[in-house]
Amino acid sequence: QTVVTQEPSFSVSPGGTVTLTCGLSSGSVSTSYNPSWYQQTPGQAPRTLIYNTNTRSSGVPDRFSGSILGSQAALTITGAQADDESDYYCLLYMGSGIWVFGGGTKVTVL
């Protein structure tokens, strides 16, 4: 069974840039996997940030951007702010109606 991989954690300085990635244990991520990204703070429901690889959801600041980098989907935060400190999850479509979340990346801003 294919596993969706994400970095367990990342640290970024306020105002800095960080790129989170979303890959596959076997194969490459492409736009056909419909990568989307979700932000979650403790005790809260997830919030949709990016869908269809690089489309920002309504109300999401433009410091969040999505792309394909090499063989992985990527979420870049440019000009990180304190309230960006959260868990970030990618979601990929595996075909045949099956979706899989990555394990999540905990981002610390300090």
Next chain:
Amino acid sequence: EVQLVESGGGLVQPGGSLRLSCAASGFTFSSYWMSWVRQAPGKGLEWVANIQQDGSDKHYVDSVKGRFTISRDNAKDSLYLQMNSLRAEDTAVYYCARFGNPPTKYDYWGQGTLVTVSP
């Protein structure tokens, strides 16, 4: 305003059953794929099941196939998850979520309901 409100969570013994409900409002429920996503304590998100607008197409993660059933009642704007043969590893917060149109991402989430499977 789109709202998704889950209910039905609680404590259940291993091998037991529970039925979760999700009441939807603020949108045309029958026009959207719907989904259940869960999150075990301290763990990441896990997609559980999807159901098509008219209920004719359903998909499940392998770990719940044959034990869980997703269903919907469009007349009542409600989504359900019937969970049977529950195991300790099913302990999680269960979120009801709406797939956008086209169904390539979640766009709205409920606040979740906690299911605890323990003796």
